[in-house]
Amino acid sequence: xxxxxxxxxxxxxxxxxxxxxxxxxxxxxxxxxxxxxxxxxxxxxxxxxxxxxxxxxxxxxxxxxxxxxxxxxxxxx
Numbered sequence: 001x002x003x004x005x006x007x008x009x010x011x012x013x014x015x016x017x018x019x020x021x022x023x024x025x026x027x028x029x030x031x032x033x034x035x036x037x038x039x040x041x042x043x044x045x046x047x048x049x050x051x052x053x054x055x056x057x058x059x060x061x062x063x064x065x066x067x068x069x070x071x072x073x074x075x076x077x
Contacts, residue, residue, distance in 0.1 A: 008033075 022032045065072050
């Protein structure tokens with residue numbers, strides 16, 4: 001997999017925490033950051049996909065519901 005150099009700014013606290021994780025896992029900071037970014041992307045993609053899956057589930061085909069809401073809700077003319 002080709003990689004591109006990317007610079008980011010971290011707080012000292014964030015950098016320290018990432019460095020500690022990297023040391024504990026015998027990885028580089030770059031590896032830890034790439035793994036975290038990948039997890040974030042997968043989680044966000046799944047969450048957004050779930051929203052798109054929900055859209056249209058309740059579709060009734062009614063196109064004038066804002067005008068004739070009493071008819072549609074209460075079966076009244």
